[in-house]
Amino acid sequence: MQRITAPTSQLSRNISSTWQLTLAGITFFNLTLVYLWHGAATVQVGTVGALMVLVVGLIWAGLAVVMMYRYRWIIDADHAEGSWTCRPWVVVAAVTAAVALGVLTWISIGLVVASIVPVAQVLVMLRWSTGVRSRFALGLTAVLVALAILDYRHNLGALNADAPTTFILLLAYAAIIPGFTVFSLWWWDIVVELDQARLAEGELAATRERLRLANDIHDLQGHHLQVVALQLELAERVLALDQAAGLEHVHEARRTVATAQAETRNLAERMRPVNLRNELENAAELLRVAGAEVTMRIAPNVATAPSEVLAPVIRETTTNALRHGGGKKVDVALDFEHDQWQYAMKNDVDCSNTSENLERQWSNGSGLASIKQRVREHNGQVAVEGTDTTHTVTVVLPHRKEIH
Structure with missing residues (x-):
């Protein structure tokens, strides 16, 4: 669908609050995951390993914010130079950070589901075709839940007594985060589409109003011009025979022109909005x-x-x-x-x-x-x-x- 590009200030006034909520919600989930992984790594491998998880996790969360800003910029501008194919470094950097974070969490925590979630989060934030993202997120959620069950059966025993609580939280996030991210971005797409529809409706209304005004002016001026032409033609015919009658037709033509001017001015005043x-x-x-x-x-x-x-x-x-x-x-x-x-x-x-x-x-x-x-x-x-x-x-x- 062809988009109508709105001025940045206007779009910000209309829908920036929705975007801020979307960005804040997804970022909150990502930072919470990093906090949980850091806490679990502190228990399992000590301060140094946990610090590595924290640093890489913050880089991953920051790149996720960059991806979401790129996502909004594409939606706002719909500009070919801003597409993902022209800016591959954003995706490459985010995927690299997600893989690195996954490896670190696997080494430090020993849970497969925790190592897959960062990559899954990056993948669902890409610009998929209509309907593809929701099915992809549904499949990812099923995979993450299955991996969480396998972790519970095979890897949970290696954790200490506090691990089950952390694992339950990770399981909840693993099941929720793909769907939450997809829903948030879908909602943002809907808000943008509605804003574009509103702009299109406004432009259509303005076009209709211009057409109506053009028709009114055409009818008004066409009628008076036709009368003036007739009066001048009559004046031309009778002027040589009866000068007084000819001049009267000329005066009538002048009065018709004055009437046309007044009616046109009144029409313009009615159409012109006044603050x-x-x-x-x-x-x-x-x-x-x-x-x-x-x-x-x-x-x-x-x-x-x-x-x-x-x-x-x-x-x-x-x-x-x-x-x-x-x-x-x-x-x-x-x-x-x-x-x-x-x-x-x-x-x-x-x-x-x-x-x-x-x-x-x-x-x-x-x-x-x-x-x-x-x-x-x-x-x-x-x-x-x-x-x-x-x-x-x-x-x-x-x-x-x-x-x-």
């Missing part, structure tokens, strides 16, 4: 650059606010404060109370500008009319209040679930 918190912070930064002292209050659940309505309102009120405000102080607030969103921008005004003048300036422009129209379309209300020193625009909108 309302960023919009508010950008407005505050713009006002501060202009020299105003800005205080801002934002509701904690701002992510659920109707951003497609409030974002243009924020831009328009910010422009108004920059144009007509006194430039000294601006208060911005977005609150959520009683299942309603309330946005307010209060700014000081130039002493030479009365509130009546400000209202008239807004009324003469398209800013206030545009805000009122947009808000009323979503069942909201707009209030403009002012004194000789302050000017406030307040917008109240129902919660998103009530917007129609």
Whole structure:
């Protein structure tokens, strides 16, 4: 299956915890085995032999960690240069350490099962084909249990009185560790596959959305262009006979173009995601650059606010404060109370500008009319209040679930 490569940071955020648990679990089992072999070797052959078992065992456990990191890197990147065939030294070193540890444990402890477990652990960590690893691990488990029984019958008598407890632990680990390792790596594979499926689903959804947007733009522009072409053709025909009628068709074509531009702009605004918190912070930064002292209050659940309505309102009120405000102080607030969103921008005004003048300036422009129209379309209300020193625009909108 072709994989979709995710950015390392994104993949780490999503599934690194699962990987850390997988790595920690397998490493814990390996280190516990080394500890048990070291303890048994101390009893049987003394400190020097036990130290050799400990050193080689730690090297084996460390190489197992390297193998698991290589395993994750291959799964994450699915890169040909990172495959096992291109990095044979990892497997060779791990197998060599496993064989050396097996020989040392056989010499020092005298149990065949203890000498086979390191090699078995390395083998089950390789990248086997689908279904092969589980059958291989099942066969290894059967072999290890059989060897443990043979050890119990033929080699256990050579051990001292404390050996049965150690042997029982080794037997349990011999029966558990191949299956545990295979299950852990299988679970990791499943998590990665699920993450890849999630990424594929996200890309598919984005592709569908782009196709839908392309169809909407095609339908919108195609219709208006067809109308414009017809109007210009009519103008061309009648212009020589009736100049007034021809110019009227030209004016109609211009109005159609303006309508197409407005509808295209509205479509783009509906499709463009808006981060309302960023919009508010950008407005505050713009006002501060202009020299105003800005205080801002934002509701904690701002992510659920109707951003497609409030974002243009924020831009328009910010422009108004920059144009007509006194430039000294601006208060911005977005609150959520009683299942309603309330946005307010209060700014000081130039002493030479009365509130009546400000209202008239807004009324003469398209800013206030545009805000009122947009808000009323979503069942909201707009209030403009002012004194000789302050000017406030307040917008109240129902919660998103009530917007129609």
